[in-house]
Amino acid sequence: xxxxxxxxxxxxxxxxxxxxxxxxxxxxxxxxxxxxxxxxxxxxxxxxxxxxxxxxxxxxxxxxxxxxxxxxxxxxxxxxxxxxxxxxxxxxxxxxxxxxxxxxxxxxxxxxxxxxxxxxxxxxxxxxxxxxxxxxxxxxxxxxxxxxxxxxxxxxxxxxxxxxxxxxxxxxxxxxxxxxxxxxxxxxxxxxxxxxxxxxxxxxxxxxxxxxxxxxxxxxxxxxxxxxxxxxxxxxxxxxxxxxxxxxxxxxxxxxxxxxxxxxxxxxxxxxxxxxxxxxxxxxxxxxxxxxxxxxxxxxxxxxxxxxx
Numbered sequence: 280x281x282x283x284x285x286x287x288x289x290x291x292x293x294x295x296x297x298x299x300x301x302x303x304x305x306x307x308x309x310x311x312x313x314x315x316x317x318x319x320x321x322x323x324x325x326x327x328x329x330x331x332x333x334x335x336x337x338x339x340x341x342x343x344x345x346x347x348x349x350x351x352x353x354x355x356x357x358x359x360x361x362x363x364x365x366x367x368x369x370x371x372x373x374x375x376x377x378x379x380x381x382x383x384x385x386x387x388x389x390x391x392x393x394x395x396x397x398x399x400x401x402x403x404x405x406x407x408x409x410x411x412x413x414x415x416x417x418x419x420x421x422x423x424x425x426x427x428x429x430x431x432x433x434x435x436x437x438x439x440x441x442x443x444x445x446x447x448x449x450x451x452x453x454x455x456x457x458x459x460x461x462x463x464x465x466x467x468x469x470x471x472x473x474x475x476x477x478x479x480x481x482x483x484x485x486x487x488x489x490x491x492x493x494x495x496x497x498x499x500x501x502x503x504x505x506x507x508x509x510x511x512x513x514x515x516x517x518x519x520x521x522x523x524x525x526x527x528x529x530x531x532x533x534x535x536x537x538x539x540x541x542x543x544x545x546x547x548x549x550x551x552x553x554x555x556x557x558x559x560x561x562x563x564x565x566x567x568x569x570x571x572x573x574x575x576x577x578x579x580x581x582x583x584x585x586x587x588x
Contacts, residue, residue, distance in 0.1 A: 282295065292576070292577060293573075293577065296572070296573055296576045296577065300569055300572065300573075305345075306341060306345060309340070309341065309344065309345075309568075310337050310341075312537070312540050313336065313337060313340055314333075315540070316421060316536055316540075317336065317393070317398070317399055317402060317421075318402040318403065318417070319333050319336065319398055319399075319402050321402045321403075322398060322401055322402050326401065326485075327485070328363075328365055328366055328369060328397070328485075329398075329401070331362070331363040331365060331366040332366060332396065332397040332398035332401060332486065333398045334361075334363070334379065335360055335361060335362055335366060335396055335397070335398065336393055336396045336398045336399065338360075338361040338379065339354060339357060339360060339361070339393055339396070340354060340393070340568075342361075343357070343568070344567070344568035344569070345568075345569075348567050348569055349567065350565055350566045350567065351533060351566050351567060351568050351571070352524045352525075352529070352530055352533070352566055353524070354392055354393045355391075355392040355393070355394065355520045355521075355523050355524035355529075356391055356392050356517075356520050356521055356524045357391070357392050357393070358383065358384045358385050358390075358391060359381055359382070359383060359384065360381070360382050360384055360390065360396075361379045361380065361381050361382070362379065362380065362382050363377065363378065363379050364376055364377040364378070364380075365377075366397070367380075367382060369397065369487065370387065370390060370397075370488075371387070371488065372387070388515065388517055389481065389482075389488045389515075389516065390488075391516060391517050391520050392520045392524075394418075394422075394478075394479070394516075394520060394523075395479075395482070395486075395516055395520070396486070397485065397486025397487070398486065399486070400414070400479060400482045400483075400485075400486035401484065401485050401486045403417045404484040404485075407483075407484040408446045408452070409452070410452070410476075410479070410482075410484060411452040411453065411456060411473070411476035411477065411479070411480055412452075412456065412472065412473070412476055413476075414475070414476045414479045415472035415473055415474070415475040415476025415477070415479075416472050416476075418472070418475040418476070418478075419471055419472045419475055419506075421532075421536065422523065422529055422532060423475075423506060423507055423528060423529060423532055424528075424531070424532035424535050424536070425471070425506070425507070427467075427468040427471055427472065428468070430468070434464065435464055435465075438462050438464040438465060439459070439465065441462070442458065442459045442461070442462045442465065443459060444456075444458050444459060449494045449496075450494070450496070451480070451492050451494070451496035451498065452480060452492070453477060453480060453498075453499075454496070456469060456473055457473075460473060471506065474502045474503055474504045474505075474506075475504065475506075477500070477501070477502035478500065478502060478513065478516045478519040478520075479500075479516065480498045480499075480500055481498045481500040481516070500514075500515055500516060501513055501514040501515060502519075504519070504522070506528075507526060507528030507529075508526050508527055508528045509522050509523065509526050509528065509529070530558075530561075530562070530566060531554070531558050533561075533566075533571075534554070534557055534558045534561045534571060535554055535558075537568075537571055537572070537575065538550075538553070538554060538557050538575055541572075541575045541576075541581070541584070542581075542584055543584070553578065553580055556574075556578060557571070557574045557575055557578065560573070560574030561574055
């Protein structure tokens with residue numbers, strides 16, 4: 280602020296960005312960003328192991344972003360996690376100790392990267408009976424930065440009511456929503472997010488690993504995605520996460536989410552050139568989070584961002 284008042288900030292901008300990246304508040308702000316991006320604030324304080332679940336996610340990203348300055352896309356496929364003893368037990372592991380400790384998850388195929396963190400699964404269980412939809416929409420909206428119009432027209436609501444399969448049918452979510460998607464009005468949207476949600480059907484409402492639902496239906500967890508630059512037939516969540524980690528579409532979305540957060544608003548078509556500049560710098564940095572923040576803070580347009588008084 281003193282440099283800005285004296286007209287010397289522009290010539291010292293890089294040094295000030297580096298100073299702020301090393302400030303403890305940078306990590307606190309990063310946690311706030313993760314909480315918003317991944318909807319972790321949807322997990323109530325009273326939720327069993329909720330704090331431990333969120334702490335796992337925070338620590339995963341902090342290690343990659345701050346401690347290792349690593350490719351942020353590794354967050355999709357990371358097989359090391361810091362867990363409390365209680366959360367390790369929840370994951371079916373033998374707890375090493377009660378505090379947070381690093382665990383090698385190589386032998387736990389159902390836990391890979393942040394998308395299979397219990398926190399992310401629990402936060403995206405708005406309704407346990409439609410968790411496949413909730414999670415598929417989360418990946419579509421917040422990992423691919425794509426979207427579908429809400430079913431808020433009378434015609435769509437009538438179609439949904441006509442083909443809806445009741446939860447008491449005894450069918451799995453995969454089977455229920457496949458039946459509903461046979462309707463022409465429903466197929467377009469469900470065809471985008473259902474394949475993304477199927478990757479997580481083996482996770483219960485609290486993020487626990489399950490192979491059968493409450494009706495005894497086997498949950499295969501495989502599917503097929505053809506979206507953006509991701510075309511993959513996957514047999515398990517590991518193959519799904521691997522495909523996302525290699526996607527330019529997903530990496531661009533990661534950059535876009537951070538850019539929106541920095542600017543405090545949604546991006547519009549007029550921001551396409553800005554996003555292209557930021558993504559190019561992010562990619563050139565090895566897709567590190569520090570590189571992404573440097574690119575945002577040093578861009579000429581960031582000087583024009585309005586801040587609250």
